[in-house]
Amino acid sequence: MSRYRAVVVGLGGLGSAALHRLATELGPDVLGIEQFELGHHRGASQDHSRIIRLAQHEDAYAAIAAPAYKAWDEVEAESGQRLVTRTGGLVIEDRDARRTIATGSRNIEGYTAVFDRYGVAYELLDAQELTSRWPQFRVGGSEQALYQAESGIVDAGRANAVHIALARAHGAEIRTHTPVRDIRPDGAGVAVVTDSGTVLADRVVVTADAWTNQVLAGAGLSLPLTVLREQVTYYSTPHLAEFSPARFPVFMWHGHHNFYGFPVYGEVATKIGQHMGGDETTADDRSFEPDPVRRERYSAFVKAHLPRFGGPELYSKTCLYTVPPDQGFVLDRLPGHPQIVVGIGAGHAYKFAALIGGLLTDLALDREPAHPIDAFSIDRPALTDPSFPRSFHV
Incomplete structure (x- = not known):
């Protein structure tokens, strides 16, 4: 049987980043395993664009937001490829509408409080100031907006491919179309069982997202994860200049x-x-057919608030969120089996992917992580207390 110092199971956003960082340090003693083709559309890390932002509602994420930008800068410098496009970013809160939402929903004050603690510059705008700056929006008057200039787009599909290419440049081996049927602790190492044979590893990093519990079954762990089918729509707007990255920011609308x-x-x-709210499913049973309710919901929002943003639908597509009860990341070693490391992005990790690759590498190589990740431990109450309520924010 082949033996490696490290094996990464699942080569989406987090896995490809971890493979790159591990290969940078360990060279050809690293193997990446993907059950489908590279860049497949069955998981969470597909498509062109993800929002990257310093705007965070919780300290655990604010503490790693600026380091994530630095990590992407490092990948761009090594590869010579542009992955991050700064557009500026808006968080817009329709205060009248939010009064009907349950407590715990996110609001502007939550973001600004974290910004103030971390010394991040931002602007607060009322509805009139918002439409004066960006006349593409139509508002009712109760809206308040937060603008942060460093927000932008990280190109997910391109970044995954760059991470894979850099890992190969450092000597990593990659096997595609190779489902992992089992991982079993084997002394101080791990046996990784596939259809084409078993490989041995000193350390294994599991970044299998919706397939996490299937992969971890042999290690005796099952996490309380909810898999949601989410959806995006592309519109062939005829107003290209108005919605170019130079003239229109990424936005979130609460x-x-x-x-x-x-x-x-x-x-x-x-x-x-739309963030969250999709139908519950499983990795194997999910449908790839877009939800017509979502389509209509998006269309109604665009007609009401961004009429020139819309146009003929180019396409709609689905993806999966794999979410713990508290909607937090999981970045940790397995209790009792520290040679197995788990990374779960909870549907909102891509902006941090380049950094998380390094944090998973720290864990796999028995180092103190370079940034605080205690909030993402695998033994926190949300993952160990069966009575812990699901608290997905909307």
Whole structure:
């Protein structure tokens, strides 16, 4: 049997980043395993664009937001490829609509309080100031907006490919179309069982997202994860200049629903999605057919608030969120089996992916993580207390 110092199971956003960082340190003693083709569309790390932002509602994420930008800068410098496009970013709160949402929903004050603690510059705008700066928006008057200039787009599909290429440049081996059937602690190491044979590893990093519990079953662990089918729509707007990255920022809109949107990028089209609220499913049973309710919801929002953003639908597509009860990341070693490291992004990790790759590498190589990740431990109450309530924010 082949033996490696480290094996990464699952080569999406977090796994490809971890493979790059591990290969940088360990060279050809690293193996990456992907059950499908590279860049497949069955998980969470597909498509062109993800929002990257310093705007965070909780300290655990604010503490790693600026380091994530630095990590992306390092990947860009090593590869010579542009992965991050700064557009500026808006968080818009429709205060009248939010009064009907349950307590615990996110609001502007939550973001500004964290910004103030971390010394991040921002602007607060009322509805009139918002539309004066960005006349593309139509508002009712109760809106308040937060603008932060460093927000932008990280190109997910391109970044995954760059991480894979850099890992190969450092000597990593990659096996695709290779489902992992089992991982079993084997003394101080791990046996990784696939259809084509078993490999041995000193350390294994599991970044299998919706397939996490299937992969970890042999290690005796099952996490309380909810898999949601989420969806985005691209519109072939005829107003390209108005919605170019130079003239229109990424945005999040907190109203009856939590929408997010992008300027023209990746496709000759704008893009909109809704954070959370998708149907529960499983990795194997999920449908790839877009939900017509979501389509209509997006269309109604665009007609009401961004009429020139819309146009003929280019396409809608689905992806998966894999979410613990508290909607927090999981970045930790397995209790009792520290040679196995788990990374779960909870549907909102891509902006941090380049950094998380390094943090998972720290864990795999028995180092203190370079940044605080105690909030993402695998033995926190949300993951160990069966009575812990699901608290997904919307």
